[in-house]
Amino acid sequence: MSSKRMLIDQELIALLKNGDRDAFAEIYRRYWTVMYMHALKMLRDEDDARDIIQETFTSLWLKRECISSDANLAGYLFISTKNKVIDLIARKRVRLDYLDSLAAFAEANxxxxxxxxxxxxxxxxxxxxxxxxxxxxxxxxxxxxxxxxxxxxxxxxxxxxxxxxxxxxxxxxxxxxxxxxxxxxxxxxxxxx
The missing domain is CATH 1.10.10.10 (Winged helix-like DNA-binding domain superfamily/Winged helix DNA-binding domain)
Structure with missing residues (x-):
């Protein structure tokens, strides 16, 4: 595992694409905190931020074979996290809109x-x-x-x-x-x- 710490991102991506769990663990160790802070800054909710980061890394593992070998790993993770945050905000907004419309309907009728x-x-x-x-x-x-x-x-x-x-x-x-x-x-x- 410690040998993975010396690898650059592109080498980790190559190993990840082949299903190397140690490479995934190193990517997780290397990027979890910075991705978490990125999500927390946007959401201002620790639990939601943790959930988003869990989804980001789960998605990374599931889509590992589709990632380009020369991809910018940090950029990939930032964009993935940002998109998942936007999706969460949209889902929450729909839920709130639904509850607001239900309350308005109940008040009127x-x-x-x-x-x-x-x-x-x-x-x-x-x-x-x-x-x-x-x-x-x-x-x-x-x-x-x-x-x-x-x-x-x-x-x-x-x-x-x-x-x-x-x-x-x-x-x-x-x-x-x-x-x-x-x-x-x-x-x-x-x-x-």
């Missing part, structure tokens, strides 16, 4: 069926955001939301302080609220915690 649809959408969006919380924060937040435990009950159950529980719930709300700010019912739910 308020009836029980629409209220149930909106409630399901809100709860699904909230559930999705809760699932993305760090494990301990998620556990505490779910105990508060779903099991209606008091801060003291959660603290006793998990053998942590009340202040830790309060801080974890506060952090969870701070993370979730901006992502679901366009759903007014969520803001009301989170305000009651």
């Amino acid at each position: 308020s009836n029980q069926t629409l209220e149930r649809i909106e409630e399901k959408e809100i709860m699904a969006a909230l559930k999705k955001e809760i699932a993305q919380l760090p494990l301990k924060m998620k556990q505490i937040f779910e105990m508060r939301i779903h099991q209606h435990f008091t801060y003291k009950e959660i603290a006793d159950e998990l053998d942590i302080s009340d202040k830790t529980v309060k801080k974890q719930i506060s952090n969870a709300i701070r993370i979730i609220r901006p992502k679901l700010n366009h759903l007014s019912a969520i803001v009301l739910i989170l305000s009651g915690l």
